[in-house]
Amino acid sequence: MSADRELDGLRASVREWVEANFPASLRDAREQERFFQSMPMYPTGADWDLWKARLIEKRWTAPGWPAEFGGGGYGPSASGAIAMALVQAGAFNPVAGNGTTMLGPTLLEFGTRDQQERHLPPIVRGEIVWCQGFSEPNAGSDLASLSTRAVEDGGDFIVSGQKMWTSDAHHAHWCFCLVRTDPSRKHAGISFLLIDMASPGIAVRPIRTIAGNSHFCEVFFNDVRVSKENLVGKLGDGWMIAKRLLQFERDPTLRPRRQFVGDARPLDQIARDYIGCSEDGRLADAALRDRIARNMIDAEALRLLQTRMTGDGATGAGATDAISVAKNARAAIQQEREELLLEIMGYRGLGEAGAEFDDVELETTRAFLWNKAMTIFSGSTEIQNNIIAKRILHLPTA
Amino acid sequence: MHEELAILRDSVAAWVDSGGGVRMLRAVRDRRDLPGFDPAIFAVMAELGWAGVLVAEEFGGSGLGFRGMGVLLEELGRHLVPAPLIGSAVAAASALDWSGRPPVKHRWLPGIAEGSAIAALAVDEGARHTPERIALRAERTGSRFAVSGTKVFVLDGMAADVFVVAARTDGSPDALFGVTLFAIPASAAGLGRAPIRLIDSRGYATLSLENVRLTEDDVVGEVDGGRALLDQVLDAARAAVAAEMLGLAVQAFDATLDYLRVRVQFGKPIGAFQALQHRAATMFGRILLTRCLVEDALDALDSDPATAGARVSAAKSAAGDLVNLVTREMVQLHGGIAMTEEHDAGLYLKRARVLEATLGSAAYHRERFAALCGF
């Protein structure tokens, strides 16, 4: 109880601080959209720089990391509360990305002291963009079948092969990569390697998505030399480390930043605008009313689940058990929301380009397309269901 | 509080187990002379203090609140244990507690809390839950009332010693104003009841009132201004029903999982088939998410019952969808055995359907949620 009150106090102080320090010009919805559109890069401008500097100085860009690396040194529930309170105040984390959500927590668990000192502070300060080199053309859901080779050569590895769907690789300074160091063993032959994207022998080719942007890339490694000091964990530990990293990746409570959603207003408000109300003041389309209510209730259930997950394992089922459930629920709810939006907006939600449509409408259409990825990436919905069935429900395998 | 709830949960679970679980329901069902539960068993439950979970200590209760009541009903719901708690210990107890009227409160609450009196809530008048429409008339002359009309689907109506009845004291059936709640003793002249037998084997009744004479002392809440209290009382009961549904779903799911592990076809346990694994994973997720909504609704009632409506409707609709999903799957994934009277799957299916219809279906509550959110 008193811990709850402490958290409430913390949330209040975050709100107060944001009120005083978050530049007014960035509170505009348009600016916020600019931020999401530009990710993983950071928008330019004096107020943007100011906000970044202030949040870094406050040590709230990674509130849960140790202070020695520039973090806030808070425990899980306090750091979760800070991150959530920032989002709720509309004050996004300017350094949020693969570094804060995936690599950082992984290095804190598995990295050497040297690796932590070298890589964590630049993440906290938003200086380095990281990309995730896991998937390959022939290793998607069956990730452990990956074949990018790393061969030992004195103090180095020589890496050759191809990564696929690597988000942000064209902007990234570094890549955390799964490589095969032993072809004779499937899982135990994988190692976890940090690779400087400026190394000779790396070629990056952006791929256009159905949403029209270039979000992910193919990455080719042609005899790339990587020092052994960039091996995380021991040789052959890669799969074990990756599984942990994927938990961080899937945990929606660790990425409390707004999703790219297009029209972000509550569904019922948007529906009122496009469809109108009947005489009794209710949304004119009763069937839509029902589906909107269902989507809002589902979203509320997920919000409550995520709150429990950040509450230091207060969930009955245990917080890690909930990750796959929350990942699937988040994707399904978001996709259902976008399908509803398209239905609500009629042809105005189907615009490709042009002055006929306003920006929010076009963004909504792109969000609908883009968020189709949510049930595919970081382990598809089907893979999460496999995980729930096997690891949580312990259903038989053969 | 967390600890108290955990202790309560363990002790209820142990008690249900020692009583034979679902066998308690089968025994009640097979004895037509009982009113939908076994009074001897309910006396034991009352002895344990379970009828007084919501009631303040000064009236003989334990004051564990809605979260406590939720834990109790969830654990009983897991094994379909029949007990007249929702109408009596939840709905009527809340109505009397919130009524602001000492006469009815002192007359009935202590008995309800100790389980010596059973109360029932009488609201519905048609086939589907429509509390927006109250037609049963209470004609007023000075401080006296004469009540006539019919109520249906009255939960535990056959055993009740007193009915909390929603009546119309003014206006047309759909009017917001003009609703009054009364506590009417079952022994009142002009009150008749007849059993309605539903598939879940509980003791429902149709209540007919023919010129039943009442005074101001029988009023629960405000004369004519009872609508808000009625909504609040309904929400209390709906959240309680949702808690029972959660327990039902948890157990139906656990039993189905067990079966997936042991039933062998094509040389392997059927739980090894991915099509079935994914259905299990879906149910697991729905249970986790619905639990959040149900416990949130109970919290809302504990902190401010007047504003709990949307959160209760969210919970009741999700729980309704959940029990339908899980019991449907329980039957399907058990195959032919599920169709036998001997197997429990049918009992879970039947109770699920009745609870879903009780105090508003999933669709009713989505519509109400929308209305309360203003769209």
Ligand SMILES: Cc1cc2nc3c(=O)[nH]c(=O)nc-3n(C[C@H](O)[C@H](O)[C@H](O)COP(=O)(O)OP(=O)(O)OC[C@H]3O[C@@H](n4cnc5c(N)ncnc54)[C@H](O)[C@@H]3O)c2cc1C
């Ligand atoms: C927008 C986006 C960004 C991405 N970013 C990155 C990134 O930065 N880094 C990175 O490494 N990867 C990234 N990925 C790759 C992503 O992780 C893979 O797409 C994903 O793991 C699925 O692999 P796949 O595309 O090869 O599909 P497949 O594995 O070929 O799957 C095809 C279909 O088969 C189903 N399926 C496969 N196996 C099973 C099974 N055992 N049981 C049931 N169904 C199964 C899948 O669910 C899917 O529906 C990204 C993907 C997208 C869409």
